[in-house]
Amino acid sequence: MVNIRGRKLINFGLVAVDIVVAGAFAANIVITHAAKGKTYSDVTLIPHQRVGLVLGSPKRVADGRLNLFFLGRVKAAAELYRQGKVDYLLASGDNGPGDDEPADLKSGLISQGVPAEKVYLDYAGFRTLDSVVRAKEVFGQTQITIISQEFQNQRAIFIANHSRLDAIGFNAPDVFSGRTVIRESLARVKAVLDVYLFHTQPRFIERTVAIGNTAQGLTAAGKALPKRASDDSQ
Numbered sequence: 001m002v003n004i005r006g007r008k009l010i011n012f013g014l015v016a017v018d019i020v021v022a023g024a025f026a027a028n029i030v031i032t033h034a035a036k037g038k039t040y041s042d043v044t045l046i047p048h049q050r051v052g053l054v055l056g057s058p059k060r061v062a063d064g065r066l067n068l069f070f071l072g073r074v075k076a077a078a079e080l081y082r083q084g085k086v087d088y089l090l091a092s093g094d095n096g097p098g099d100d101e102p103a104d105l106k107s108g109l110i111s112q113g114v115p116a117e118k119v120y121l122d123y124a125g126f127r128t129l130d131s132v133v134r135a136k137e138v139f140g141q142t143q144i145t146i147i148s149q150e151f152q153n154q155r156a157i158f159i160a161n162h163s164r165l166d167a168i169g170f171n172a173p174d175v176f177s178g179r180t181v182i183r184e185s186l187a188r189v190k191a192v193l194d195v196y197l198f199h200t201q202p203r204f205i206e207r208t209v210a211i212g213n214t215a216q217g218l219t220a221a222g223k224a225l226p227k228r229a230s231d232d233s234q
Contacts, residue, residue, distance in 0.1 A: 023189050024188065024189055027185075027189045027191070028185070028188055031154050031155055031158045031188050031191065031192070032154060034157060034158040034161050035153065035157040035158060038157050039150055039153050039154065039168065039169040039170075039171055040169065041150075041170075043079055043080060043083050043085060043170070044083075046168065046170055047168065048084065048086070049085070049143055049144055049145040050086065050088065050143070050211075051086060051087070051089070051135075051139070051141050051144050051145070051211055052080050052086035052088070052089045052144070052145040052146075052170070053089075053092060053131065053135050053145065053146045053147065054073055054074075054077045054090065054091045054105055054109075054147045054148075055092060055093070055125070055128060055131055055146065055147065055152060055156065056091065056093015056094060056101030056125050056131070057069040057070040057073060057093070057101065057148075058099045058101065058104075059101075059104040068175045069172075069175055070104070070108070071108075072149065072172035073105070073148055073149075074108035074109055076147050076170055076171070076172035076173075077089050077105075077109060077114075077147045078109055078113060078114050081113075081118065082113065085170075087212070088118050088119070088120060089109060089119050089120070089147075090119075090120045090121075090122060090135060090141075090144075090211065091105035091106050091119055091120070091121050091122070092121075092125030092134070093123075093125045094123075094125065094126050095123045101125070102121040102125070102220070105119075105121075106119045106121060117219075120139065120209065120211050120219050121223075122134055122135070122138070122220070122221050122222055123220065123222035123223045124203065124204045124221065124222030125222075126202075126203055128152060128155055128156050128191070129191070130204075132156050132159045132163060132165065132167070133165075133202045134202050134204075134205065134222075135165065136160075136163055136164070136165045137202070137208075138205060138206060138207075138208060138209060138221050138222075139208070139209050139211055139221070140210055141211070142164075142166060143167070144160070144165060144166070144168075145170055146160070146167050146168070146169045146170070147169070147172065148169070148171075149171065149172050149174050149175065150174060151180075152184075153169030153170070154169070155187060155191050156169065157169055158195070159194075162195045204222060206221060206222070207221075
């Protein structure tokens with residue numbers, strides 16, 4: 001009896017693993033196809049867009065070293081601005097305990113020569129989905145350049161496509177690790193489920209901030225909202 005029960009558990013586990021692997025494979029195909037031809041690694045080839053969306057990442061890793069994901073995104077975004085490929089940058093991320101991703105991004109961009117008045121902040125970019133949809137619904141964008149590593153750009157463009165936001169991506173240098181591959185595989189499955197099954201919306205949608213409208217006097221959104229640690233940024 002014990003052996004039969006054990007075999008059943010093993011068989012169940014194998015089926016579960018097969019389902020997860022198949023789901024990850026399918027999600028990867030869907031997202032890669034959605035972003036085909038929409039990401040760029042050469043700044044000279046990417047079309048001009050008025051606003052670039054910089055996806056948040058903690059500035060430092062657990063041992064205190066500078067996060068290479070963060071550094072790559074800051075440098076890529078600053079290069080886009082210097083080359084006249086974007087007029088404004090929207091730094092979107094979480095500002096939960098221990099990290100203020102939007103403010104850190106802004107400081108990094110300023111250190112790279114981007115004028116402070118050209119950087120807008122979204123403090124409620126808890127997830128990639130929140131950052132992308134809020135760029136449209138809160139910051140009023142219908143076209144945008146997303147700035148992150150290619151794997152996240154692809155996922156963000158997939159979300160943008162289903163949010164009626166015309167998006168392209170500028171790829172920051174990739175940082176490869178087994179942990180990153182696993183996290184991104186799971187994030188892609190979740191993104192597909194969010195879009196097709198759950199119809200997930202951002203946690204918060206508040207009044208519109210008009211990027212470039214100096215008369216409005218607003219350069220940030222989401223600062224006073226409850227915080228939540230990001231679950232799919234690097």
